[in-house]
Amino acid sequence: MPELPEVETVKAGIAPAMEGQVIAQADINRPDLRWPFPENMSARLTGKRVLGLRRRSKYILADLDSGETLLIHLGMSGRMLVSGVKVGEFHHPHPVPAKHDHVVLHMENGARITFNDARRFGAMDLLDTATQEDHWLIRDIGPEPLGNAFDETYLVERLKRKNSPIKSALLDQGIVAGLGNIYVCEVLFRTGIHPARKASQISAKRIASLVPVIREVLSEAIAAGGSSLRDYRQSDGELGYFQHVFQVYDQEGKLCVTDGCKKTIQRIVQSGRSSFFCPQCQR
Structure with missing residues (x-):
């Protein structure tokens, strides 16, 4: 998708x-x-x-x-x-x-x-x-992650009582709009958060740290033309190239890119979707 x-x-x-x-x-x-x-x-x-x-x-x-x-x-x-x-x-x-x-x-x-x-x-x-x-497709959507309404205070407040895994919480379109499996995996890796950790058990400081990283990852992907996995193409038919710099997504079995880390990227399934992460760098 x-x-x-x-x-x-x-x-x-x-x-x-x-x-x-x-x-x-x-x-x-x-x-x-x-x-x-x-x-x-x-x-x-x-x-x-x-x-x-x-x-x-x-x-x-x-x-x-x-x-x-x-x-x-x-x-x-x-x-x-x-x-x-x-x-x-x-x-x-x-x-x-x-x-x-x-x-x-x-x-x-x-x-x-x-x-x-x-x-x-x-x-x-x-x-x-x-x-x-x-409209029924729009009325329950949360704020845009690149907009002013999405900030650290908002995200901390929305997640502090969420007992679902942080991966699932960030995929909830009612909390934040437009995030999907690929970029949530990348964001959680950059912030060192394990995808299976319950959102409510993560400190407010670490939740707040997600906001600038979400913006950073999305902005980089937009600049690169999207990820273009499988059937996706740009309007001119060309492939984007952000997929060439994925650090964890679809990297199962490959060595973690973090300096000094000797672990390999692992995959688990959450709600029918693959989550990729480093077992040492993400806690």
Whole structure:
């Protein structure tokens, strides 16, 4: 599942082709993805200008001049591909339509934004912009980890009575938005906290130390273009490269990177997800 850096990277990639532009035609090639598309989706998108793109947790939000907002969730294998305009240093011609091109937005500037999703775990919806915070996918999401509302005082208060493992607590989208398995593993390694430790048993000082490290890891991943594991791609189809500097994630059996540590990275399963950690450096 793409995490915050991957979604932020995709948003940045499609923004030059979409922001300020009119959707000349919206092709909806099937009735649903993970859930049914909203009623009259093609008509509600066609002719509308995209005022701006935002990200909320793992969702991309495109505000339209109609007073609605297009919500995009990439799911397990969803990709937003840009063609017909210059992306970065490259111009990508329109590709031949593919089997899993489920939604295609033809922009007035000649760009084509294609949502391709082989597994159909992604989603799109149209929300009322003025009341979007009440939408069932958004209303219970916690603060953004790169925003001002997420600080040391907030995190200490939210976790001091949490009896779940710290790994599970940080994956709780109601506590902090957008964090996923990959980056939580990396954050816990950098802060020396074992993923199985109960959140309530960790000192306030150590909980507070998570905040700057969370921001650091996410910022590094965004700068690197996300992790691009498995099906994930940037909007121009290129792989990111943050996965090449993972210190613990997917490093089971490899020597810990900490100077002087002779232990190897171990893996445990927590709530069906793999947690990677160093048994000596993380307590």
